[in-house]
Amino acid sequence: MPERMCVSCGIRNERSAFIKISTRLEPQNTNNSTGRNAYVCRKIDCIQKLAGGKTRIGMSLKRTNIKKEDLIKLSNEILTKVINGQD
Numbered sequence: 001m002p003e004r005m006c007v008s009c010g011i012r013n014e015r016s017a018f019i020k021i022s023t024r025l026e027p028q029n030t031n032n033s034t035g036r037n038a039y040v041c042r043k044i045d046c047i048q049k050l051a052g053g054k055t056r057i058g059m060s061l062k063r064t065n066i067k068k069e070d071l072i073k074l075s076n077e078i079l080t081k082v083i084n085g086q087d
């Protein structure tokens with residue numbers, strides 16, 4: 001089974017331990033996304049770190065031009081999902 005890595009803390013685990021993020025910076029619930037994906041732990045710390053812009057997300061998605069405001073939006077979106085138990 002392929003292992004995934006959290007873009008914030010670098011821990012490796014199986015898919016179910018992570019929230020999947022698409023290249024369009026949207027959290028993905030299903031496996032129907034194509035292209036590259038990034039993964040982040042379901043931990044508040046790791047999700048909040050996304051907003052700071054110092055994670056490996058750009059490397060994982062092969063994007064160098066991610067805007068800080070988009071990262072903040074993504075971070076908030078994932079936090080809301082995790083807090084509401086939607087993922």
Ligand SMILES: [Zn+2]
Nearest residue numbers: 006009041046
């Ligand atoms: Zn993590």
